[in-house]
Amino acid sequence: MGLTKKGDPFLSITLTDRTGEIEARVWDRAEEFSSIFAEGDVLDVVGYANSFRNQIQVTLSSLSVAEDGGDPTLFLETTPKDVSSMMTSLRAILRQTKDSHLKTLIDMFLSDRGFVALLKKAPAAKTFHHSYLGGLLEHTHSVCEMSKAVAEHYPELDKDLLMAGAFLHDIGKLKELKFDRVIDYTDEGRLLGHLILGVAMVDEKVSAIKGFPKGLSLRLKHLILSHHGQYEFGSPKRPKFLEAFALHLIDDLDAKMNGLGRFMEKDRQEGAWTDFNRLFERYFLKEGISAKGTGRDAVPSEEERQEVLFRR
Template sequence: MTTKTEIKSNGAEAHIWVKDLQENKQISGLYLVKVKRQGVTKKGDPYLSLTLGDRTGEVEARVWDRASEWAALFNEGEIVEIKGLTNSYRNQIQLTLSSLKPAQIKVDMGLFLEKTTGNVPEMLVNLKELLNTIRNPHLKSLIQHFLADKPFMDHFMRVPAAKNFHHRYLGGLLEHTLGVCRLAISTAPHYPELDPELLLAGAFLHDIGKVQELKCEPQIDYSDQGRLLGHLVLGVGMLEEKITVLKSFPEDLALRLKHMILSHHGQFEFGSPKRPKFLEAFALNLIDDLDAKIKGISYVIEKDKQEGSWTEYNKLFERFFLKGKISGTENKAEPNGEAEDPQKKLF
């Protein structure tokens, strides 16, 4: 049954969430333009290809008539009011639009951006409880300076952890940071060689630069700072700003924290200017990667619309993923299509 909700356009019916779109239905409503492309058919006629979305997902849309005229009316990141017909293309719901114009009413952008399913205030409380276990006075003071910085924390609780891969929704950075901190807490006792407080502090600080790297409105995207510098460099700069206001912060400790931020991607090809060069930095890279990939792959499986037991071929991981839990003795074969070599590329 189709579900309608409170987003309403002028004279239009209530908005239908993307996740509730059904085939062969006339729809109308407000949607965020995530991607806008203009093209030409084989016959030489212009057409408009759009990716529209709300907080429940994305849907492809096409304009075949008046494409050039309508394309001039709006930009990516804006809300448009549409009318159209849903259809199925390659087993995916797609829209063919018969009407399109910029939205004439002010809307809450939170309705159009996906957000964490977690409770943000509760996650923040849980994070603070973990960080309160730190007894090193220098680390404790440094972390408190970040937690007491209201502009920083407002952004920290809202921005995603990434644009396209893991925790790619509002509140994602907080959720990811909490996940990595929990892994730090649970991992350290297994290895007496590790400094558990340094690892936990690094887990909290490793992605702070994403507060400046990513922006949420009108849609999730990179800021100019993010594109030019990246969150590793931005994070070190933010760390240095806090350290300068602290008295007698140990130089060696500051150097190690900076290295943990710069090296937490692990490899040059993944964006780190330095590879991890001490135990806590190496451990941080591993637990960060674990949390990111588990959530990223879970998201791929959850959002996959392919029929059957396997997802569509995932280009990022160069493989299919098996959906569902263990269900007995069923023998599930690889789907026909692109074969994967399990040794070709490790995570």
């Protein structure tokens, strides 16, 4: 809720579906409408689009909570990549693991139907990178692919250890995030975070594997705890061996390429440069950048977004 210059209340709402989001305003009966819905509710809305500060904005004349909540996948963005193909490829990459203990650990996770079902659906983050359904699988698959290439380029790396770390580094996000109607943090996520949760998940499986080397378990848990790289980025430990350092760099690269690519695709500034990016503290040159170059499908125009939002 806000107040106009005349002191009249108005309601500001962000409407979303799987195609993106659009800002909306309620100027009349704002207080009445604000009391009938909560964040994450599916709404039936009526309104018209207009331009405000070079952005499309919708003025709503009525809204109500939809009786049928509908399929959450209609309202949350999903990965543009084929989930089944990514899962098949991930299994094939991990099947190359030679260390018997790591192979057993990986197989225990991949044979856990509940784990796999969540992995195929979960986002990798609430915001910035891979923050959509299927995003965690997309990110995990990408990090595993890059880790395989890096390990083959640098033979001094323990390929099996790096690949296991790449696969398991973000599994705690399955418990850190909830994603039924909106992507948000669970109580476990806010209190513990996905690094601690991930280590606990690995510990549970490792304890069931007879003779799993203590030193190997220690290194695997360090990979998870240190992959953010720095204390200020949430890692309780900084990387302290080659595979941990490599995993941090690979994870950081994949996250930033996805997050920055999405920012540039969604930018609506005219001209060759994006709007100012607060996270990176700079403007980015977008001239000549296409959706193909960022690995994501083209973002619909504002007119197309508005049409989809009001098609129902």
